[in-house]
Amino acid sequence: MTIRSRIPADNSALVEIWLRSVRATHTFLREQDIEDLYPQVRDLYLPAVEVWVCESAEGLIAGFIGMHEAQVEMLFVDPEQFGRGVGTSLLDHVRQKHASLTVDVNEQNPRAHEFYRRYGFKDVGRSATDSAGRPFPLVHMAWQS
Known part of the structure; x- marks a missing residue:
């Protein structure tokens, strides 16, 4: 795994990882809640934070962490990568x-x-x-x- 700073070309993949991860883990949200949050995450929340991206050995984005100073604002891992140390690696990095x-x-x-x-x-x-x-x-x- 490699951790690097986000580049603008990452944003569409990051918001899709957010979507898949939220659907897999935020069972308390209704689908309408998720659909309402999607454009906010894409257009407001994601651009407002410093983002570090974790890439798999194959060069695919496995997850990301968004920071505002020392506050973890978002940490999302592609559900296919759950349990493989992606979240821990991102926290170790920040x-x-x-x-x-x-x-x-x-x-x-x-x-x-x-x-x-x-x-x-x-x-x-x-x-x-x-x-x-x-x-x-x-x-x-x-x-x-």
């Missing part, structure tokens, strides 16, 4: 740049919550809604070296 990291995880996504716990993140708070005020509770987590 950890080299920051002495501490934070992330907000959907409480209704226990797989992601457990992934961050195994990595060493600790729960530090909770919000009853997501950042847009929707009824999707968030667990606030922090990692420190």
